[in-house]
Amino acid sequence: MEYFFELFLGGLTRGSIYALIALGYTMVYGIIELINFAHGEIYMIGAFTALIVASVLTVMGLNEFAILVLASIAAAVYSAAYGYTVEKIAYKPLRHAPRLSPLISAIGMSIFLQNYVLLAQTSDFLPFPSLIPDFEFWEPYSHLLRSTQLVILVTTTVIMVLLTLLIKYTKIGKAMRATAQDRSMAMLVGVNVNQVISMTFVIGSCLAAVGGVLIASHIGQINFFIGFIAGIKAFTAAVLGGVGSIPGAVLGSLILGLTESFATGYVSSDYEDVFAFALLVLILIFRPAGLLGRSTMQKV
Amino acid sequence: MMPTLSEIKKSFLVSLWFMFLTFPIMVIRVNTTEKLVLWRWENMAYMGIGSFLLSFVWRYMLWRKETGKKDSESGTLQLPSFFERILSDRRYIVPATAAGIALVAIFPFVMDTYQTNIMITALMYIVLGLGLNIVVGLAGLLDLGYVAFYAVGAYTYGLLNHHFGLGFWTVLPIGAVMGAFFGILLGFPVLRLRGDYLAIVTLGFGEIIRLILENWNEFSFGPSGIAQIARPSLFGIQLSLSSSIIYLYFVMIGMVLFTIFVVNRLQNSRIGRAWIALREDEVACQAMGIDKTRTKLTAFALGATWAGMVGVIFAAKTTFINPASFTFLESAMILAIVVLGGMGSIVGVSIAALILILLPEYLRAFSEFRMLIFGAIMVIMMVFRPQGIVANVRRSYKFQPDKHS
Structure with a gap:
């Protein structure tokens, strides 16, 4: 039974990281109907920025808490900047192009960013500093759930709540929902659509960066390729819940995380990624709109 | 097309932005096991100059694409590309x-x-x-x-x-x-x-x-x-x-x-x-x-x-x-x-x-x-150039009004 709980909590942790990335996919897809292939790379760049900043600060001799805060802020700022720039370069000129064009452009961007980090940094796995300390009060339960996992679960929950509030009650959230429903109508009622799209990329990238920092300090190492697999899995999660739906992305991520955790725990760890892809294929075949998504008729 | 002052200013801002953007990844290189930090400031200079120049090229290409689009909409004949001219000439x-x-x-x-x-x-x-x-x-x-x-x-x-x-x-x-x-x-x-x-x-x-x-x-x-x-x-x-x-x-x-x-x-x-x-x-x-x-x-x-x-x-x-x-x-x-x-x-x-x-x-x-x-x-x-280096020739038929009727 203990093993079951361990797997369950491991799955939840995994799922909440997926959720942080999947939200970026789902928000962007909801607004401009584009699979932002480079999103996984933004997450990877977030993790790398955190690693670099944390190492520099360690050499400078700051205390641990300050390093954690500064590295996370740097990761979020830089990821947001990259997300913003990627949108301006690779997607904005293609707003009115055929559907396939921005997708190919996004794949190109993803390959470009991967190799940019590979060439500027290294192809080796870099050890990531353990930014999150072990809490003393959590000691009795740490055999079930490590403190990093606890931090991941708490942080993701807080972020989900904040995001929901942002989208429900703020002006920019309202503008985002309006743009998602009908872009030209939103434009007519005075929403600055370009600004809204940029904001969506910025917010999504920040979330991915947080995910990057958290998972890197949990697993303990990163390299330039982590974004690819994480990106595809998060996209799977987004599709599972119904692309474009924010609660759907969270639900899908948790289901995917739990599935992977149980499958590797009880079946075999060799086929970990195969389970995720097989799940993706099955969902698209039997419920293309996802669990919480609505299927829309194509208008002519 | 001479670059005007505002164009130069725009490119300058772009290069500043890219210097900021590529700063941690291009400039700093860390060795986490030996706690060494390597600063590669020269990369920042390359980035700045490179993006300053490239932003001109980028805007010029965008401008050319826009005018090209307008030309084809207003019916002005577009010159076929280099490859197409060679491919269509029997000589x-x-x-x-x-x-x-x-x-x-x-x-x-x-x-x-x-x-x-x-x-x-x-x-x-x-x-x-x-x-x-x-x-x-x-x-x-x-x-x-x-x-x-x-x-x-x-x-x-x-x-x-x-x-x-x-x-x-x-x-x-x-x-x-x-x-x-x-x-x-x-x-x-x-x-x-x-x-x-x-x-x-x-x-x-x-x-x-x-x-x-x-x-x-x-x-x-x-x-x-x-x-x-x-x-x-x-x-x-x-x-x-x-x-x-x-x-x-x-x-x-x-x-x-x-x-x-x-x-x-x-x-x-x-x-x-x-x-x-x-x-x-x-x-x-x-x-x-x-x-x-x-x-x-x-x-x-x-x-x-x-x-x-x-x-x-x-x-x-x-x-x-x-x-x-x-x-x-x-x-x-x-x-x-x-x-x-x-x-x-x-x-x-x-x-x-x-x-x-x-x-x-x-x-x-x-x-x-x-x-x-x-x-x-x-x-x-x-x-x-979404159509690629050699655009696929699309089958097109011209409407020729009959002179006799």
Whole structure:
């Protein structure tokens, strides 16, 4: 039974990281109907920025808490900047192009960013500093759930709540929902659509960066390729819940995380990624709109 | 066009932004085990100057694209591109073809085995590009798992040769059939999905195939792969290494010609027109009475057939295969060839395959930047020239009013 709980909590942790990335996919897809292939790379760049900043600060001799805060802020700022720039370069000129064009452009961007980090940094796995300390009060339960996992679960929950509030009650959230429903109508009622799209990329990238920092300090190492697999899995999660739906992305991520955790725990760890892809294929075949998504008729 | 003050200011801001953006990744390099930090400030200067200049080029290209669009809308005749002018002029085409044939025929005898080997690789990518071109260029289905069918072909030959000792020429058609079979197997469930979902599912499928090959040791010998696969034989005669490479080169030339012939015929056939119609507008296409699923499935299966055949040739060429040769990057490279060449254009895809495979081989200094450049090419082509270096000539009919009436 203990093993079951361990797997369950491991799955939840995994799922909440997926959720942080999947939200970026789902928000962007909801607004401009584009699979932002480079999103996984933004997450990877977030993790790398955190690693670099944390190492520099360690050499400078700051205390641990300050390093954690500064590295996370740097990761979020830089990821947001990259997300913003990627949108301006690779997607904005293609707003009115055929559907396939921005997708190919996004794949190109993803390959470009991967190799940019590979060439500027290294192809080796870099050890990531353990930014999150072990809490003393959590000691009795740490055999079930490590403190990093606890931090991941708490942080993701807080972020989900904040995001929901942002989208429900703020002006920019309202503008985002309006743009998602009908872009030209939103434009007519005075929403600055370009600004809204940029904001969506910025917010999504920040979330991915947080995910990057958290998972890197949990697993303990990163390299330039982590974004690819994480990106595809998060996209799977987004599709599972119904692309474009924010609660759907969270639900899908948790289901995917739990599935992977149980499958590797009880079946075999060799086929970990195969389970995720097989799940993706099955969902698209039997419920293309996802669990919480609505299927829309194509208008002519 | 002289750069005005505001333009310079804009570019200056862009370069400042990029210096900020690339600061942590380009400038700082950390060694986490020895706690060393390396500052590479010179990179920041390069970035600043580079992005300052490139932003001018970027804006100029955008401006040219905009004016080009306006011209074609207002009816001003657009000059055909350099390649198109050469291709359409009879004075050039005959000598060019003759020179091309001569060059192709003597190439393996003049050049050494190393050069011939590179050329064989380039020719393989031409065929792969043309195969993917059927799926992406003609039918408009973005297939990101194309390499899976390539792997199926390669493993078909590897396994059949290893277990049963079957020869190259026997397996070539089997590889084609296996490719088509897997194409249909994947195509059936996923083809009713919309374009971008299809891309992800094919990507997932490609990864599944690779992971299975990597982990199912009893079947595929796992990551260590299959070694000592037989090279192709000429009517039962086993050739020496150098002559078998020359032989393979001519097999490949034959393959390229065959592929070009078939794709060209397909393009103008009933099914080819159906593909193009489907790419342009699915709903209208269905309304015209075209069976959507069957048409898409044919495209998928035919595309996969070529990948299967090239896979067999690949296994015969390298005599060693393992799952590491069939990663997503390989699919992306083939896609880059199709995108650069121009979707749907046979000449364009062939030229693009030669450029993208041969250039990195000869410009060794740049070979580590290869994937970086591929990525950049995909973005730049989509933004500035989505039709590729040689645009597919679209069939058009001119309305000529009758003078007598």
